[in-house]
Amino acid sequence: MTIAVAIKDLEWKYENTTQFALRKVNLEISENTFLGIVGANEQGKTTLVSCIKGLIPHSFNGVYRGSVEVFGQAVKETSGLHLAREVGLVFADPEAQFTAMTVEEELVFGLENVGYDINKIRERLEWAAEVTQIGNLLDKSPYDISGGQKQRVAIACVLAMDPRIVIMDEPTSMIDPLGKQFIFDILRKLKEEGNRTIIVVEHNIEQLAPLSDQLALIHEGQIVKVAPPDEFFADPQSLIAQGVYPPEVAIFAGWLHSQGYLPDASPIPRDLAEAVAAAQTALKMGSG
Amino acid sequence: MTNGPDELRPARLLIVRGMTIMAAESVPVGVRAPKMRKTLLGYVPIVSPFYDYHPVTRLAMYIFFGVAPVFIDLPEVNVVLLLITIGLLLWGKVDLRRLRIYLPLIATVAMFMFTMVFIFPGQDPSYTPIRIGPATIYYQPVFFTFASYWRLMAMLFGTILYFSTNRERDMLVALRAIRLPFIASYVVGLSIRAAGMFMEDFRTIREAEQARGLDTSAMKLSDQAKLYMMYLIPLFSIALRRADEISNALFARGYTLTGQVEGGGRRSDYILNQYQMTTKDWGWIVIFMALFVAAAVAQYGFGLFRLVNSPLNIYLRSLLGIP
Numbered sequence: 239m240t241i242a243v244a245i246k247d248l249e250w251k252y253e254n255t256t257q258f259a260l261r262k263v264n265l266e267i268s269e270n271t272f273l274g275i276v277g278a279n280e281q282g283k284t285t286l287v288s289c290i291k292g293l294i295p296h297s298f299n300g301v302y303r304g305s306v307e308v309f310g311q312a313v314k315e316t317s318g319l320h321l322a323r324e325v326g327l328v329f330a331d332p333e334a335q336f337t338a339m340t341v342e343e344e345l346v347f348g349l350e351n352v353g354y355d356i357n358k359i360r361e362r363l364e365w366a367a368e369v370t371q372i373g374n375l376l377d378k379s380p381y382d383i384s385g386g387q388k389q390r391v392a393i394a395c396v397l398a399m400d401p402r403i404v405i406m407d408e409p410t411s412m413i414d415p416l417g418k419q420f421i422f423d424i425l426r427k428l429k430e431e432g433n434r435t436i437i438v439v440e441h442n443i444e445q446l447a448p449l450s451d452q453l454a455l456i457h458e459g460q461i462v463k464v465a466p467p468d469e470f471f472a473d474p475q476s477l478i479a480q481g482v483y484p485p486e487v488a489i490f491a492g493w494l495h496s497q498g499y500l501p502d503a504s505p506i507p508r509d510l511a512e513a514v515a516a517a518q519t520a521l522k523m524g525s526g
Numbered sequence: 527m528t529n530g531p532d533e534l535r536p537a538r539l540l541i542v543r544g545m546t547i548m549a550a551e552s553v554p555v556g557v558r559a560p561k562m563r564k565t566l567l568g569y570v571p572i573v574s575p576f577y578d579y580h581p582v583t584r585l586a587m588y589i590f591f592g593v594a595p596v597f598i599d600l601p602e603v604n605v606v607l608l609l610i611t612i613g614l615l616l617w618g619k620v621d622l623r624r625l626r627i628y629l630p631l632i633a634t635v636a637m638f639m640f641t642m643v644f645i646f647p648g649q650d651p652s653y654t655p656i657r658i659g660p661a662t663i664y665y666q667p668v669f670f671t672f673a674s675y676w677r678l679m680a681m682l683f684g685t686i687l688y689f690s691t692n693r694e695r696d697m698l699v700a701l702r703a704i705r706l707p708f709i710a711s712y713v714v715g716l717s718i719r720a721a722g723m724f725m726e727d728f729r730t731i732r733e734a735e736q737a738r739g740l741d742t743s744a745m746k747l748s749d750q751a752k753l754y755m756m757y758l759i760p761l762f763s764i765a766l767r768r769a770d771e772i773s774n775a776l777f778a779r780g781y782t783l784t785g786q787v788e789g790g791g792r793r794s795d796y797i798l799n800q801y802q803m804t805t806k807d808w809g810w811i812v813i814f815m816a817l818f819v820a821a822a823v824a825q826y827g828f829g830l831f832r833l834v835n836s837p838l839n840i841y842l843r844s845l846l847g848i849p
Contacts, residue, residue, distance in 0.1 A: 291778060292777075293774055293777060293778065296777060297773060297774050297777050317788075318777045318778075318780060318781075318782070319780045319782055319787070319788050320788060321780075322778065322779055322780025323780065323788070326778075327778050329771075329774075329775070329778075331771075334771035334772075334774070334775060335771075335774075335775040335778065335779075336775070337715075337716065337719075337772055337775050337776060337779075338715070339566070339693070339694040339695045339698065339715060339718070339719065340693075340695050342797070343695060343797055346796040346797065347779055347781075348779035348780060349794075349796070350793045350794050350795065350796060351779055351780040351781050351782070351787065351793060352780050352787065352788065353787030353788055353789070353791065353793065353794075354794065355794055356794050356796055356799050359794060359796045360796070363796075379564075379565070379566065381566075381719075381722070381723070381726075382564060395779070399779070399780075
């Protein structure tokens with residue numbers, strides 16, 4: 239499988255700081271897979287995705303060591319314009335990425351930058367508006383819509399550019415529960431399409447885990463664990479110790495394992511349906 | 527995929543000259559359809575006959591109504607221009623009640639100008655003193671101030687007309703249509719946005735302070751002035767942060783200062799492409815530009831709009847016996 243992102247011995251220290259925000263990070267992300275990145279606050283999650291997007295080192299000053307390659311091209315040596323075609327980044331604060339007067343202008347801005355013609359722009363605009371259901375917002379100012387709508391506009395702006403890698407940095411951090419659900423619906427749809435590499439930084443592990451092919455844990459600037467979700471949650475206590483609270487179902491399954499109610503080989507459930515199945519197995523083992 | 531939580535129900539959109547207008551059908555049942563919509567700089571009508579005209583035509587109209595009074599000293603002409611502007615606001619379906627926000631400005635400017643000319647009339651032996659009770663005013667500076675005030679009012683209402691019938695997007699389209707480099711029009715757009723955001727941040731800070739019990743009405747004027755100075759600190763730090771964010775956003779979206787796309791060539795302009803100039807537009811542009819040039823030539827070439835030609839001035843001078 240093609241490697242979409244290859245990070246080798248990456249270290250980064252922001253200007254005027256004393257400690258490295260990232261330390262000896264090594265990570266490979268395969269093309270068209272879904273990677274969830276979790277970790278407590280201030281551990282380096284946003285810094286890591288900024289390195290993949292190229293904001294670091296292009297837009298920030300600091301000490302940069304190691305390398306980040308996107309589809310074989312070193313990010314450090316690649317222009318921002320080229321990176322914009324390959325990697326799309328949805329910021330945690332959607333307003334931070336708005337630069338235009340209306341939602342429609344916001345959407346077409348990136349498309350104009352990467353050189354699409356008018357027909358292609360129209361086509362991409364309509365597609366992105368439909369996927370994120372913002373067709374009725376196109377004429378509005380991006381600053382005069384609700385938080386959930388802003389986040390959908392921010393996602394639409396990135397999707398419209400059709401990047402091969404889509405990064406979302408805490409896309410649900412500023413919205414209500416229903417709005418969060420809607421964002422995860424979009425993520426689910428993108429994953430089902432299967433033609434993009436998706437990287438999502440998110441605290442909402444309950445909803446992130448079922449979508450993820452791999453989960454990565456960042457702690458103190460280092461990637462301390464990368465594994466499929468069932469392996470990732472195999473030791474809930476170690477996750478809690480590193481500031482990440484696993485899904486309740488994983489904790490429950492972990493307890494069942496520790497008490498011998500589940501066989502060691504049984505996978506850790508990621509959602510309620512899998513947890514019910516695990517509980518049924520445990521009941522059978524208990525009664526047997 | 528489910529509907530998002532933010533929609534009330536699907537909105538129907540109207541497209542008028544590239545301007546998508548939210549129709550009344552998108553408003554929840556039982557709620558009166560709004561006639562005006564907010565922009566970063568004020569309010570514009572949702573439906574207006576102005577939208578039948580290209581933004582460049584509206585810009586040409588602004589250049590005439592908003593700038594031409596610079597050439598015109600005659601208060602009579604400026605009052606006529608002002609009345610035409612008010613007529614155009616009405617024709618353009620602008621809700622004049624929204625313009626009440628400008629009343630303090632209109633009153634303050636008048637107060638400031640006439641107070642200044644009363645206190646500091648200047649010194650000229652040719653000035654004609656007029657005694658009003660214990661006070662003395664001088665005819666020439668007062669009439670000049672009177673004429674200047676109406677000139678300012680004509681320009682102000684010309685500007686209000688423009689900002690009340692053009693969204694930010696229309697302004698940018700007009701600038702791009704007259705071949706202003708994209709970077710320049712983009713900077714204008716960001717500046718307009720920054721002004722709106724600055725005001726919003728200011729309001730947020732004020733509300734946060736009021737929420738914590740600050741009562742500015744109980745403060746002395748000097749303390750209020752100090753308070754306003756203190757607002758500058760958070761406002762500037764927020765502005766710097768926003769500038770940083772915008773810079774990152776531009777990088778993330780592949781923006782380059784040259785406006786060139788990868789592999790060379792110019793970037794497309796989707797929004798500009800949605801607007802088309804018609805013969806009617808060209809006709810009005812020619813008329814407004816001709817009027818603008820005519821006003822300049824009439825003033826600087828023939829002195830037609832000088833104060834000495836003002837019928838009101840002539841009448842008052844004869845009334846007061848001023849040669």
